[in-house]
Structure formats: structure tokens, C-alpha cells
Amino acid sequence: MxxxxxxxxxxxxxxxxxxxxxxxxxxxxxxxxxxxxxxxxxxxxxxxxxxxxxxxxxxxxSIDDLLLVYAEHFFSVLEKSYPGLLATYNDPIEMISSIENHIHVEVRKIYPDAELPTFEVVERTENSLIIIYKSSRAMHHFGLGLMNKTFEHFNSTATIVLEKIKEDGTEVKFLINKN
Ligand code: HEM
Structure with missing residues (x-):
């Protein structure tokens, strides 16, 4: 890490x-x-x-709540450190759909030894997204906090439901609906 x-x-x-x-x-x-x-x-x-x-x-x-609050703080660090990366996007669903194929790809160029999760887009519409998070670190609530702040960044909000696919949290489905 x-x-x-x-x-x-x-x-x-x-x-x-x-x-x-x-x-x-x-x-x-x-x-x-x-x-x-x-x-x-x-x-x-x-x-x-x-x-x-x-x-x-x-x-x-709880650890999940600590990770959630921490992620909300970490997003402002990302905003300050990587303004160019965020400026590529003008929609939160587009940005979250692009973590795997763009954002974290760029992160890996900066930090070759970064330990990143995978995000697989299952279904995407203009106002909704279903995405599967996988990571041995089970930091799904860190992801949730970053997603909440991504919507806020674009002056929007969303209802995000987490469904654990694996009990230990290493595989989690996010059901995201723009409000
Ligand atoms: C981890 C960068 C956006 C989800 C990380 C780490 C960095 C990073 C540096 C730590 C890697 C390590 O410790 O080895 C960025 C940048 C972003 C961005 C620069 C945007 C400009 C997002 C967004 C999400 C996300 C929008 C939303 C879900 C995660 C998660 C982790 C993580 C869940 C924790 C590692 C794990 O679960 O295995 N990211 N990230 N990231 N990122 Fe991103």
C-alpha cells in the first residue's frame, strides 16, 4: 500500500x-x-x-465507517494532486466506469507497485451503474466513500447499495442510481 x-x-x-x-x-x-x-x-x-x-x-x-470517512477525505487529496485526471470527466457514472480502464491505469504508471482493486462494469445506463469490486483488501467502503465524493464533485448525488458476493468483502456488487 x-x-x-x-x-x-x-x-x-x-x-x-x-x-x-x-x-x-x-x-x-x-x-x-x-x-x-x-x-x-x-x-x-x-x-x-x-x-x-x-x-x-x-x-x-466500525472499520467500514472509518474507511468511508477516510475515503471522503482522500478524494480531496486526489482532487488536489491529480486535477488533470479528474478534468477528463464530466459525469460521475462515466468516471466511475473508467476507474479500471483509465484512472487506475494512470495511477499504475505513477506508482508501479500500487495495490489496486479491480472494477468490472456489469451494466450501465445514463443514470445507473452496476459494478463489481474485487480486492483481497476488502476496502469496499473506501470505494463507497470515493464514489459518494465523485457524485458530489459533479454537483450530483446517488443512492448506492452494496451487496456482498463474498462474505469477507473481497467481492462486492455496487448498485448505483443517480438521484
Ligand atoms: C486505491 C488513486 C479514483 C477506488 C488507490 C490508491 C491510489 C489510488 C494511489 C492506493 C494504492 C496503494 O495503496 O497501493 C486514485 C486516483 C483516482 C482514484 C488518482 C482519481 C483521480 C478512485 C475512485 C474509486 C477508487 C473514483 C471509486 C471506487 C479505489 C479503492 C482503492 C483505491 C477501493 C483501495 C485499494 C483496494 O481496494 O484494493 N487509488 N484512485 N479510486 N482506489 Fe483509487
Missing amino acids: KGIVFTEFLDLVEDKFGLEVLDKIITQSDLESGGVYTSVGTYKFSEMLQLLQHLSEHTGI
């Missing part, structure tokens, strides 16, 4: 829950990195999982 995902996460934790909680979750976790991340480095996903688990225990907020 790329360092930018860690650095932005830890910034958000400090911002929302304070330095003490940030310190606690780092100390409680068994981190090869020692909890020191650079945005261009690459670190084990298991480190993120431990940080999330400990934060969830401290706050009583």
Missing part, C-alpha cells in the same frame, strides 16, 4: 481524534515501518489494517 494512503490517514486521525489517540494506535500496532511513512514509499497493507483495528476499538466506530 502506498505511503500517501498512510500519511493522509494519520493526518486525519490526528485532526479528528487528537495526537494522543494517534500515538496510542501506533504504539499498539506491530509496525515494520515503526509508524514512519513517506508519501512515495510502499508499506504492508497489514499495517493499515492494524491501525484501523485499533482506531476502531478506541472510538467504537
Whole structure:
């Protein structure tokens, strides 16, 4: 997992829950990195999982809800860092349909070692999209947060329903309907 995902996460934790909680979750976790991340480095996903688990225990907020809120913050990082990539699109359904064949293809050029999910478009109309998310990291709620913000970016909203295909969340169907 790329360092930018860690650095932005830890910034958000400090911002929302304070330095003490940030310190606690780092100390409680068994981190090869020692909890020191650079945005261009690459670190084990298991480190993120431990940080999330400990934060969830401290706050009583589920890992899915933490990932959802984090993704909504991460979208603004993407907007700032990759304005050109986002400017290619003028519709949220078009943009979400293009993650697999365009957006994450470009991400892979910037970060060859990025660990990305796959998104398979099952059905697409002007105002709806059915897409299947697959990833061993089961970060579907991170995807949900990014999708919510994608609609907001285009001054729109959507109703998004998740259906787990696999119980462990490594395969999830997203049913997206523009409001
Ligand atoms: C992960 C970039 C848009 C879904 C990532 C990562 C980067 C990235 C850098 C981390 C990879 C790693 O840690 O190794 C971008 C950029 C985007 C974009 C630059 C747009 C300009 C989206 C959108 C979605 C999405 C709109 C909506 C569903 C995900 C998910 C992950 C991810 C779910 C977590 C990894 C996993 O589930 O396996 N993306 N992304 N991305 N991205 Fe994107």
C-alpha cells in the first residue's frame, strides 16, 4: 500500500481524534515501518489494517465507517494532486466506469507497485451503474466513500447499495442510481 494512503490517514486521525489517540494506535500496532511513512514509499497493507483495528476499538466506530470517512477525505487529496485526471470527466457514472480502464491505469504508471482493486462494469445506463469490486483488501467502503465524493464533485448525488458476493468483502456488487 502506498505511503500517501498512510500519511493522509494519520493526518486525519490526528485532526479528528487528537495526537494522543494517534500515538496510542501506533504504539499498539506491530509496525515494520515503526509508524514512519513517506508519501512515495510502499508499506504492508497489514499495517493499515492494524491501525484501523485499533482506531476502531478506541472510538467504537466500525472499520467500514472509518474507511468511508477516510475515503471522503482522500478524494480531496486526489482532487488536489491529480486535477488533470479528474478534468477528463464530466459525469460521475462515466468516471466511475473508467476507474479500471483509465484512472487506475494512470495511477499504475505513477506508482508501479500500487495495490489496486479491480472494477468490472456489469451494466450501465445514463443514470445507473452496476459494478463489481474485487480486492483481497476488502476496502469496499473506501470505494463507497470515493464514489459518494465523485457524485458530489459533479454537483450530483446517488443512492448506492452494496451487496456482498463474498462474505469477507473481497467481492462486492455496487448498485448505483443517480438521484
Ligand atoms: C486505491 C488513486 C479514483 C477506488 C488507490 C490508491 C491510489 C489510488 C494511489 C492506493 C494504492 C496503494 O495503496 O497501493 C486514485 C486516483 C483516482 C482514484 C488518482 C482519481 C483521480 C478512485 C475512485 C474509486 C477508487 C473514483 C471509486 C471506487 C479505489 C479503492 C482503492 C483505491 C477501493 C483501495 C485499494 C483496494 O481496494 O484494493 N487509488 N484512485 N479510486 N482506489 Fe483509487
